[in-house]
């Protein structure tokens with residue numbers, strides 16, 4: 560889990576902050592939150608991408624009853640990072656995560672291919688109970704976390720170019736003109 564270090568991009572690779580200022584101001588009526596949520600077993604576990612349709616359905620079901628704007632998300636094999644915007648006056652993210660985890664876990668219960676180790680542990684063993692949550696403070700904080708999310712597959716060594724990871728909102732933000740398609744290509748040196 561990468562809870563403390565948000566890498567800073569140099570001016571060559573960083574593009575989002577200036578472009579997004581006006582855009583963000585128009586959209587922050589409710590609270591913006593960044594989350595990191597992990598599977599319990601992170602060794603050679605690719606459950607989240609193997610069962611990404613189950614995960615999408617778990618989000619869909621939850622947000623149908625608990626309105627939430629998914630500003631950005633990246634799904635990695637064994638964890639995910641995302642930014643939500645909640646309706647004004649609504650800070651009920653813990654209920655939402657409980658529902659998402661539960662919907663996902665139960666969708667696997669009826670799956671005949673469930674692994675032996677998960678069978679032993681039962682559904683509650685699938686997710687880490689704790690998760691990291693952070694209230695986004697301002698535009699710059701938002702932009703940093705947005706970059707963190709979209710760069711994450713490169714950071715974890717899953718791909719070498721941000722655009723090559725299919726399980727994130729990067730392409731959506733490219734389509735909106737916030738990132739260039741080749742954003743942060745070759746940026747790993749700058750980030751240490």
Ligand code: NI
Pocket residue numbers: 561635638640711715
């Ligand atoms: Ni990560």
